[in-house]
Amino acid sequence: MDTRSPDTHDLTDTERLDRLRLIRSENVGPRTFYSLMKHFGSARAALAALPDLARRGGASRIGRTCGVADAEREIADSARIGVRLIAPGEPGYPERLAEIDDAPPLLGIRGTADTLLRPTIAIVGSRNASGAGLKFAQTLAHDLGDAGFVIASGLARGIDQAAHRATLQSGTIAVLAGGHDRIYPPEHQDLLAAIVSSPGSAISEMPLGHVPRAHDFPRRNRLISGLALGVVVIEAAHRSGSLITARFANEQGREVFAVPGSPMDPRCAGTNALIKQGATLTTEAADIIDAVRPIMGRPVASPLGEPDDLPPFGADPAHNERAGIAALLGPSPISIDDIIRMAGVSPAIVRMVLLELELAGRLERHGGGLVSLI
């Protein structure tokens, strides 16, 4: 069970509302959310502290805190379209997803909840895939479904939709980049309806009404890999979104599988490069099943996760400590461990200053314990 959220199973309605307000407040991402919960013990206490923390972090403008009415409306509207908001550790939250550093503090779930509890393989790839790539995606997804795996993907054109369609009967998960009522691409509305009425489901961490923008897709990709034992990439050009999913999979300790292709086909440059970097060359379902079977029972630990050594409360940085830590930061990502070493102050102080900067909208957290100034 996740130690970041000590009292997650069966949240009270009030607690769920407080947590929703906290994660929907400006400058609060999942990592900040968990830090705040650690420091303040509850979402309610964190919400009360937000303005002061942001001020100490040097905010030019104090970020908006999500109000009670907005959060209540989101919960009610979500329920109306069959979306439940669930926290890590609550029944129904996908177990592997709960293990990643930046698991959504509240995940919007629609469809058959059981699907999210079964062993899952993600299949991703080109939107403009070749006929052979689409056919391979279908066959592979179908065979993995037959073998008892649920298939997760991103509901995109090309490989994604082929993988979903081939597993409507066996179980598939659409991971959305926008809110549950803002489907992208719009022409996949029907596919999504078929998914959630079959033994499938759709998940999103975004509020209802959120129209997905370009930067929401890479962010969403960490959920695709996070859900899964492994990610299969079928046809991906250099610098494609599927490679971002593969990178997340690596950081999260998931297996990475890639389907080879001709060096003459630019749609295969990314997958061939992944294999060169150590991904498992995949030509049939057995390649995947053989690799994940031994790890299915094992919990996954993020190899690059931040050390979980936050003190619960009370670090109170002095003005010169705050200035010293801020001076060490710049636009290039630096590890928190390095900052602690160079600043010569306690880890608790460093973490509190970073939290303040983050809430002031001045800090960006990357994977692997790296941070940079915005």
Place this chain on the structure above:
Amino acid sequence: MDTRSPDTHDLTDTERLDRLRLIRSENVGPRTFYSLMKHFGSARAALAALPDLARRGGASRIGRTCGVADAEREIADSARIGVRLIAPGEPGYPERLAEIDDAPPLLGIRGTADTLLRPTIAIVGSRNASGAGLKFAQTLAHDLGDAGFVIASGLARGIDQAAHRATLQSGTIAVLAGGHDRIYPPEHQDLLAAIVSSPGSAISEMPLGHVPRAHDFPRRNRLISGLALGVVVIEAAHRSGSLITARFANEQGREVFAVPGSPMDPRCAGTNALIKQGATLTTEAADIIDAVRPIMGRPVASPLGEPDDLPPFGADPAHNERAGIAALLGPSPISIDDIIRMAGVSPAIVRMVLLELELAGRLERHGGGLVSLI
């Protein structure tokens, strides 16, 4: 320098003639040739012993020993079409090829001898390659040629000819399965002429007039890999000849490179399988150059070669020893080491009995020190 042939550099005409007679005699392959040279010290002495050895091995019919006149005629006819017959260790014999267990005791060489002394990469693949495969073979061969490598291949249709044609200017080697005057396929007569008049050459271990049969091609493939630092396989179906070349490369300690392709294309099943088994995935010349550069200066030792521990002379098996060793053999290959252990006699005796059986046409030698009854 090769210890199997202690006096190879600058053979006298008589020695060359004797050696040619020995390798052209029935049931004498390269491995038997070297064993006989070890046991008898010279080709002349081995030739004299052949009938008696075959009789002791239980030959129903004593194999034909190549006569002086035939060997003289082969040397003269070869010279007439520009083919020199060279022994391992003599100037002009490809150095890496000389290192393999079953290097041709006399190699027929035509064209530019220097080509055979430069670092070589073999490129092999499907006869019915795709357009993309042919184009890739051209580009890769050309780029490797530019980087200073000679390209060896089998003069076949498809990938082979594309690799040769792309390297007519930089240097290419055609490795023939038949005699130098029996080109297969016949329509590549012109290509061969272009190769040997460019800075290229053609090699064969077969006598003039020998029309290549099906089993000559896999046997020839060991020379393609043996010449090279590494073998690149471009498009190969399951069970194709190119995979035999890759297997030889492995046994000979050469690098194996394979070009990936779609799992939906049966022409790529073999290459994808090679990558799964550990071949280096190759999409550009740099993949090969980076891998072979560190080993270019190093001599290659066959990882699975027979231990070179033959006593020079005089093992004389008793009748019951001969019968006991023969009884251990069957149609399934067994290792010579196992026979030595099980027979409970000296290695020298076992080797002599195997030599007798071989000359009687009753024994087949496989790679890796394995033998079986025919």
